[in-house]
Amino acid sequence: MSTEQVEDLVQRRYDAGFVTDIESDTVPPGLDESVVRLISAKKEEPEWMLEWRLAAFRRWLEMDEPEWAHVHYPKIDFQDISYYSAPKTEPKYQSWDEVDPKLIETYDKLGVPLHERAKLAGVAVDAVFDSVSVGTTFRKELAEAGVIFCSFSEAVKDYPELVKQYLGSVVPPGDNYYAALNSAVFSDGSFVFIPKGVRCPMELSTYFRINELNTGQFERTLIVAEDDSYVSYLEGCTAPMRDENQLHAAVVELVALDRAQIKYSTVQNWYPGDEEGKGGIYNFVTKRGDCRGVDSKISWTQVETGSAVTWKYPSCILRGDGSSGEFYSVALTHNFQQADTGTKMVHIGRNTKSHIISKGISAGRGQNAYRGLVQVHRRADNARNYTQCDSLLIGDRCGAHTFPYIETRNPTANVEHEASTSKISEDQLFYCLQRGIGEEDAVSMIVDGFCKEVFRELPMEFAVEAKKLLEVSLEGAVG
Amino acid sequence: MLKIENLHAEVGGKEILKGLSLEVAAGEVAAIMGPNGSGKSTLANVLSGRPGYEVTQGRVSYQGEDLLALSPEERACAGVFLAFQYPVEIPGVNNTYFLRAALNAQRKARGEDELDSMEFLKLVREKLKTLHIKDDLLHRAVNEGFSGGEKKRNEVFQMAVLEPRLGILDETDSGLDIDALKIVADGVNQLRGEDRAFVVVTHYQRLLDYIVPDSVHVLADGQIVKSGDKDLALKLESEGYGWVARESAA
Numbered sequence: 040m041s042t043e044q045v046e047d048l049v050q051r052r053y054d055a056g057f058v059t060d061i062e063s064d065t066v067p068p069g070l071d072e073s074v075v076r077l078i079s080a081k082k083e084e085p086e087w088m089l090e091w092r093l094a095a096f097r098r099w100l101e102m103d104e105p106e107w108a109h110v111h112y113p114k115i116d117f118q119d120i121s122y123y124s125a126p127k128t129e130p131k132y133q134s135w136d137e138v139d140p141k142l143i144e145t146y147d148k149l150g151v152p153l154h155e156r157a158k159l160a161g162v163a164v165d166a167v168f169d170s171v172s173v174g175t176t177f178r179k180e181l182a183e184a185g186v187i188f189c190s191f192s193e194a195v196k197d198y199p200e201l202v203k204q205y206l207g208s209v210v211p212p213g214d215n216y217y218a219a220l221n222s223a224v225f226s227d228g229s230f231v232f233i234p235k236g237v238r239c240p241m242e243l244s245t246y247f248r249i250n251e252l253n254t255g256q257f258e259r260t261l262i263v264a265e266d267d268s269y270v271s272y273l274e275g276c277t278a279p280m281r282d283e284n285q286l287h288a289a290v291v292e293l294v295a296l297d298r299a300q301i302k303y304s305t306v307q308n309w310y311p312g313d314e315e316g317k318g319g320i321y322n323f324v325t326k327r328g329d330c331r332g333v334d335s336k337i338s339w340t341q342v343e344t345g346s347a348v349t350w351k352y353p354s355c356i357l358r359g360d361g362s363s364g365e366f367y368s369v370a371l372t373h374n375f376q377q378a379d380t381g382t383k384m385v386h387i388g389r390n391t392k393s394h395i396i397s398k399g400i401s402a403g404r405g406q407n408a409y410r411g412l413v414q415v416h417r418r419a420d421n422a423r424n425y426t427q428c429d430s431l432l433i434g435d436r437c438g439a440h441t442f443p444y445i446e447t448r449n450p451t452a453n454v455e456h457e458a459s460t461s462k463i464s465e466d467q468l469f470y471c472l473q474r475g476i477g478e479e480d481a482v483s484m485i486v487d488g489f490c491k492e493v494f495r496e497l498p499m500e501f502a503v504e505a506k507k508l509l510e511v512s513l514e515g516a517v518g
Numbered sequence: 519m520l521k522i523e524n525l526h527a528e529v530g531g532k533e534i535l536k537g538l539s540l541e542v543a544a545g546e547v548a549a550i551m552g553p554n555g556s557g558k559s560t561l562a563n564v565l566s567g568r569p570g571y572e573v574t575q576g577r578v579s580y581q582g583e584d585l586l587a588l589s590p591e592e593r594a595c596a597g598v599f600l601a602f603q604y605p606v607e608i609p610g611v612n613n614t615y616f617l618r619a620a621l622n623a624q625r626k627a628r629g630e631d632e633l634d635s636m637e638f639l640k641l642v643r644e645k646l647k648t649l650h651i652k653d654d655l656l657h658r659a660v661n662e663g664f665s666g667g668e669k670k671r672n673e674v675f676q677m678a679v680l681e682p683r684l685g686i687l688d689e690t691d692s693g694l695d696i697d698a699l700k701i702v703a704d705g706v707n708q709l710r711g712e713d714r715a716f717v718v719v720t721h722y723q724r725l726l727d728y729i730v731p732d733s734v735h736v737l738a739d740g741q742i743v744k745s746g747d748k749d750l751a752l753k754l755e756s757e758g759y760g761w762v763a764r765e766s767a768a
Binding site: 461464465466467469470471472473474475476477478480484485487488489490491492 | 566567568569570589590591593594595599600602604605606607608609610611616617619620621623624627659660676680
């Protein structure tokens, strides 16, 4: 089989690319202090929240856009983006019957049923549409367990003390350019609070959808797990197919106190752009977890198949003694997609451990870079890290790059890094064909095998979705 | 079952097969022998449809059908099985899963019901037992980290499960110790039957002590230059290929 044929196989079909025709309340493009004030006013926020936003905005004005990532895209005109868009019908959180049926239909099409009757078994969902949350399922059941799971806007109103205590404590507003922008204009997102000793009775999930043209999505997620608690959280995202690039700059903060465990899984399927590289989402995201307590654990699992440009490094600050961080990642780039993704593991406490498994798949002219930092501080005795970084190339016009940074200031540290690059070879494909397995099945089987170590970290429902997503991404013109 | 007429094939623009003709009847085991570079592996690859092997002339009919018109997977589903000279590793893909996908793809193509996990596992365990192969093979990834002998055993195991009509063994004996050789031979002998045929490509006579062929064909410079029964293989073993070449040149 020729290289072109192999590439044909990975021509994708983007299933989530439809637009929902719904009347929206969208502010005109442009960004200045008045827009920040407007967003805050629309969300009926308290004064302290507005002040927090404005401080972040002023920081942002003084910052420069980062250019160190291994990605190339035209300069973003931040005055050309609308920073707030919401469906006009006001959602009523008490009853799903009052939510615009078009919205429910949208999520149905995406495989995320919100209706009482059709709710996903065992998964509570917060659905975020453009700038607002349209509703959260299973609220009552969760409340009985003492778990708070709501939209970020509600949290600001209903749990101001918790938000004040933890917001920006992991990713400060001035952390980086996009985090500062997010802190100024963030619209909605999810808030999760697991009290002491509670094991969250079900998976929590937020489903993000960008719909409106020329709108940026800036959501904020904050998860706090108190002592001896556990939560597994899933995040999914899609957007319509549009010729224009759209910006998604999210911030996710996780806080794990003593012996708490947070498992955060993402299946990212933002619109990747077409075969010529036109359109697609710019996904510039700051995700960071703080293992603040002793023996706490934070685990990031991500399957990245979408976005035109991805710039994302879910990280763990291993502050508590005996804490551990994990990062499992599959990133697929195809056509003209570019991804610069990886993780940071910062060992501060004693006896801290981190484990990194990164799988990059490049097809078409896709460019895939792993960028990882393992940092061991002076006091972090007996820190352990293991990093494994594998790249799979499909065809001969794509690229894989690895940028590992290792900084250790403690002689007892044990840091291991392994890397490999391989190609789906014609030999492998022919071997499958000779056994009677068709081309598409063969490619997805080989890719699936390559990703196995990451897929088994995903919760069951997501593992199935992720596998399907890769299959669709690898689906092509055969037959 | 298999009829090859005046087959010419090129690899990278270089003609390797130069008018090869061969007939293999149902129930027959045909051994193809010949010196290095004579075109033995090319023949195996052309029959199974490997990309990069271009047929420039000639015909191959298999069970009355034009074999060369079929894609590699169609040939597989029609019962053509190639035991690879160099079996390929597919990291992370479980051997059992792979084999079940293969068997079910073939069954589906033939209009038969697919086997579920339980039925399949039962079948696989039976085959392992009759072939005296350890079942740790089932839990590993396809050929990943296998020794040379294990890879060849895995090929024979796959063949036993897929039960092909036409089995082509491409130097499956190379690099095997005597125990592994017996397992390979066993796999073929157990499948031998009236409605099956085998083409056994080998460089050495050794394998033919265990798989006794019905016919032996000597391939030299892209053509079959001599055919005979199993005694021909013994003669080749003791006298080498030189006399055949001289005889055919004369």
